[in-house]
Amino acid sequence: xxxxxxxxxxxxxxxxxxxxxxxxxxxxxxxxxxxxxxxxxxxxxxxxxxxxxxxxxxxxxxxxxxxxxxxxxxxxxxxxxxxxxxxxxxxxxxxxxxxxxxxxxxxxxxxxxxxxxxxxxxxxxxxxxxxxxxxxxxxxxxxxxxxxxxxxxxxxxxxxxxxxxxxxxxxxxxxxxxxxxxxxxxxxxxxxxxxxxxxxxxxxxxxxxxxxxxxxxxxxxxxxxxxxxxxxxxxxxxxxxxxxxxxxxxxxxxxxxxxxxxxxxxxxxxxxxxxxxxxxxxxxxxxxxxxxxxxxxxxxxxxxxxxxxxxxxxxxxxxxxxxxxxxxxxxxxxxxxxxxxxx
Amino acid sequence: xxxxxxxxxxxxxxxxxxxxxxxxxxxxxxxxxxxxxxxxxxxxxxxxxxxxxxxxxxxxxxxxxxxxxxxxxxxxxxxxxxxxxxxxxxxxxxxxxxxxxxxxxxxxxxxxxxxxxxxxxxxxxxxxxxxxxxxxxxxxxxxxxxxxxxxxxxxxxxxxxxxxxxxxxxxxxxxxxxxxxxxxxxxxxxxxxxxxxxxxxxxxxxxxxxxxxxxxxxxxxxxxxxxxxxxxxxxxxxxxxxxxxxxxxxxxxxxxxxxxxxxxxxxxxxxxxxxxxxxxxxxxxxxxxxxxxxxxxxxxxxxxxxxxxxxxxxxxxxxxxxxxxxxxxxxxxxxxxxxxxxx
DNA sequence: CTGAAAGCGCTTACAG
DNA sequence: CTGAAAGCGCTTACAG
Numbered sequence: 260x261x262x263x264x265x266x267x268x269x270x271x272x273x274x275x276x277x278x279x280x281x282x283x284x285x286x287x288x289x290x291x292x293x294x295x296x297x298x299x300x301x302x303x304x305x306x307x308x309x310x311x312x313x314x315x316x317x318x319x320x321x322x323x324x325x326x327x328x329x330x331x332x333x334x335x336x337x338x339x340x341x342x343x344x345x346x347x348x349x350x351x352x353x354x355x356x357x358x359x360x361x362x363x364x365x366x367x368x369x370x371x372x373x374x375x376x377x378x379x380x381x382x383x384x385x386x387x388x389x390x391x392x393x394x395x396x397x398x399x400x401x402x403x404x405x406x407x408x409x410x411x412x413x414x415x416x417x418x419x420x421x422x423x424x425x426x427x428x429x430x431x432x433x434x435x436x437x438x439x440x441x442x443x444x445x446x447x448x449x450x451x452x453x454x455x456x457x458x459x460x461x462x463x464x465x466x467x468x469x470x471x472x473x474x475x476x477x478x479x480x481x482x483x484x485x486x487x488x489x490x491x492x493x494x495x496x497x498x499x500x501x502x503x504x505x506x507x508x509x510x511x512x513x514x515x516x517x518x519x520x521x522x523x524x525x526x527x528x529x530x531x532x533x534x535x536x537x538x539x540x541x542x543x544x545x546x547x548x549x550x551x552x553x554x555x556x557x558x559x560x561x562x563x564x565x566x567x568x569x570x571x572x573x574x575x576x577x578x579x580x581x582x583x584x585x586x587x588x589x590x591x592x593x594x595x596x597x598x599x600x601x602x
Numbered sequence: 603x604x605x606x607x608x609x610x611x612x613x614x615x616x617x618x619x620x621x622x623x624x625x626x627x628x629x630x631x632x633x634x635x636x637x638x639x640x641x642x643x644x645x646x647x648x649x650x651x652x653x654x655x656x657x658x659x660x661x662x663x664x665x666x667x668x669x670x671x672x673x674x675x676x677x678x679x680x681x682x683x684x685x686x687x688x689x690x691x692x693x694x695x696x697x698x699x700x701x702x703x704x705x706x707x708x709x710x711x712x713x714x715x716x717x718x719x720x721x722x723x724x725x726x727x728x729x730x731x732x733x734x735x736x737x738x739x740x741x742x743x744x745x746x747x748x749x750x751x752x753x754x755x756x757x758x759x760x761x762x763x764x765x766x767x768x769x770x771x772x773x774x775x776x777x778x779x780x781x782x783x784x785x786x787x788x789x790x791x792x793x794x795x796x797x798x799x800x801x802x803x804x805x806x807x808x809x810x811x812x813x814x815x816x817x818x819x820x821x822x823x824x825x826x827x828x829x830x831x832x833x834x835x836x837x838x839x840x841x842x843x844x845x846x847x848x849x850x851x852x853x854x855x856x857x858x859x860x861x862x863x864x865x866x867x868x869x870x871x872x873x874x875x876x877x878x879x880x881x882x883x884x885x886x887x888x889x890x891x892x893x894x895x896x897x898x899x900x901x902x903x904x905x906x907x908x909x910x911x912x913x914x915x916x917x918x919x920x921x922x923x924x925x926x927x928x929x930x931x932x933x934x935x936x937x938x939x940x941x942x943x944x945x
Numbered sequence: 946c947t948g949a950a951a952g953c954g955c956t957t958a959c960a961g
Numbered sequence: 962c963t964g965a966a967a968g969c970g971c972t973t974a975c976a977g
Contacts, residue, residue, distance in 0.1 A: 272729070272751050274953090274954060274955090275954065275955065276954080276955095284963080284964085285963070285964045285965080286954090286955080286956095286964090287955095287956075287957085287963080287964060287965085288962085288963055288964065290955070290956060290957090291956090291957095291962095291963090294956085298962060298963085299962070299963085300962055300963085303962080303963085315749075317723065317726050317727045318727055318954090318955080319668070319727070319729060319953090319954055319955070320727045320728045320729065321664040321667050321668050321673065321728070321729055321953095321954080321955090322668055322953080322954040322955040322956085322969085323954085323955060323956080324664055324969095325662070325664050325665055325668070325954085325955080325969045325970060325971090326954095326955065326956050326957080326968085326969050327956090327969095328969085330664065332707075332728075335708070340689065340692070340693055340696070341689070341690070341693060346683065346684070346689060347684070349683070349708075350683055350684060350710065353683070353708065353709070353710050354710075357709070357710075357721075360724070362707050362709075362724055362725075362728060363707065363708050363709075364675075364705050364706065364707055364708075365678070365692075365696065365706050365707075365708040366696070366700070366705075366706075367693065367696050367697075367700075378700075380660065381703070381705055382705075383660050384660045384661055384662070384663045385663045385664070385675075385705060386615070386662060386663065386664055406658075408615050489893060490893035491893060516889065516893065519893070520893070523895070546859065546889070546890075547889075549832075550832060550833035550834060550859065550862070550863070552866075617969090617970060617971090618970065618971065619970080619971095627947080627948085628947070628948045628949080629948090629970090629971080629972095630947080630948060630949085630971095630972075630973085631946085631947060631948065633971065633972060633973090634946095634947090634972090634973095637972085641946060641947085642946070642947085643946055643947085646946080646947085661970090661971080662969090662970055662971070664969095664970080664971090665953085665969080665970040665971040665972085666970085666971060666972080667953095668953045668954060668955090668970085668971080669952085669953050669970095669971065669972050669973080670953090670972090671953085
């Protein structure tokens with residue numbers, strides 16, 4: 260299937276020396292002319308620029324980087340590229356870096372510590388100016404260590420070492436905001452079904468929800484129903500919650516998937532949403548929220564902002580102003596028809 | 603919030619000269635020792651290795667790259683990072699490259715030609731050895747041109763220039779396989795509802811479906827119902843299809859989202875799946891297929907394989923064996939309960 | 946087996 | 962204003 264190239268052997272990439280030769284100047288002069296240094300005669304500069312243009316000269320960033328001691332490259336070490344969380348964080352970071360002319364080297368370690376070390380070495384030997392490490396869970400992860408030659412920012416999964424800089428989503432406050440939204444709508448009999456109790460995201464959201472209720476002198480209706488992050492669990496748990504507490508008027512679901520399952524069960528049982536029961540999810544995952552019947556109110560965890568903040572903190576650290584400790588990014592409730600009719 | 607670093611000013615990254623000094627040899631000898639060249643005394647090699655270990659020396663890939671004329675870096679230029687398709691392609695490519703010690707520079711152009719040119723220049727000045735361009739639609743896109751200094755492989759969206767190398771999914775054959783699966787189950791009255799007619803993916807799948815029916819002496823029941831790639835359209839179009847052809851026994855849905863909508867409408871109308879009507883989708887998007895009631899049979903477009911193949915073709919091209927023209931990656935039907943009871 | 950010399954592509958003082 | 966000299970970190974012939 261492969262044939263020989265249609266343009267023959269690839270031409271050598273033009274170098275600054277080529278530009279200088281064509282313009283009839285020395286290499287240093289060509290360098291200064293192209294880099295906008297002051298001490299160059301306007302005519303000379305023009306000639307050099309023309310020559311560069313003519314042969315499509317692109318400066319070799321690697322050579323520049325060796326001299327500058329900075330590569331303008333950062334490493335993005337993710338552990339769950341496939342998952343729901345890494346991607347928007349990565350987009351936010353790519354966006355923030357791109358604007359600042361930083362390039363992003365992407366590696367996916369897939370939750371494998373060996374692979375992570377391998378990628379870490381590859382990134383360091385490529386002399387990245389810094390590193391963002393994206394975890395797939397909100398539970399703390401082991402630090403990459405304090406001896407790294409470049410600054411590191413941990414995103415989503417915080418580092419277990421407080422001396423490191425970590426940017427996380429605030430799940431406690433997410434749980435609180437969800438309940439406050441419901442209370443503001445006059446709901447008072449709130450049940451909570453959520454995912455795997457092994458995830459701090461599940462426990463933290465429950466903590467926030469209970470705190471908001473307590474502040475209003477209320478309690479959850481029924482126990483926190485931990486299970487799995489799936490629609491199937493959302494359906495099953497909703498049946499159980501309704502059987503035990505037929506008078507509940509609001510359901511806080513630990514994820515949009517669980518909420519989709521809840522909506523289906525409510526529909527199957529003829530319970531009106533939001534008139535009889537209001538439903539709210541977490542993550543604001545578009546493909547799930549907008550297609551739901553009715554469209555699903557959800558707490559947006561602001562992953563893209565998280566990515567942008569992480570990128571900004573890394574740029575600050577590279578610039579000599581490192582931050583330490585954990586910083587939480589704010590979340591917000593996206594109101595739709597599952598809590599407010601017609602919204 | 604930022605405080606001064608806890609380890610003081612960052613130490614200079616150790617260089618080969620440091621290793622040589624500690625080992626008491628010249629820089630060239632240190633280089634040969636570390637690179638496994640033959641003409642080095644075993645004792646010398648050991649001393650150099652120990653020295654390198656001692657100061658955690660990591661060779662500067664940039665300097666090596668300048669000499670080698672190869673950076674071991676490839677650019678991945680995507681246009682729809684957020685979307686359904688780019689990510690698995692990117693994962694497949696990252697996987698294939700990672701194994702071959704290639705690093706991946708990621709850029710997201712977001713369907714903006716200006717931004718694409720900007721990123722292209724940045725990648726070229728970083729001297730990537732090659733480029734994969736990932737589109738967000740299966741429709742052909744304009745070529746980046748034949749004059750690029752490095753090989754390019756187009757993934758998902760093929761280049762409009764046949765001299766370029768493009769790797770695509772085979773939508774016609776996907777449509778055919780979907781219908782053949784249904785015919786094999788004894789269905790004969792197949793309707794088709796799908797997404798935006800402006801997408802070649804929608805038209806190609808319809809073409810394949812009709813071809814498979816024609817080969818069996820059959821025709822689609824009702825017109826191809828083009829609309830949008832959403833659950834809402836899936837619900838609406840299914841109502842329309844059932845109203846017009848109450849005797850249909852199978853529904854080919856242009857995407858998993860459309861299929862989810864179809865399943866909901868069938869359920870609402872009391873039509874049994876798969877007993878009365880079998881339903882099949884496209885994309886095999888896990889979050890949608892496994893949670894469906896019943897779980898959704900879907901054509902897997904093999905995006906990860908597509909990414910791996912694209913990476914392989916790029917490596918071949920970098921190695922001097924470029925391929926030209928369009929190569930399609932095979933697809934496969936993932937059978938679940940929506941076509942085969944209990945599957 | 947070892948190291949002085951030359952060089953990759955570039956930039957930064959420093960003479961003229 | 963311009964260019965010869967020195968150098969970044971590394972490697973590859975080439976003498977010894």
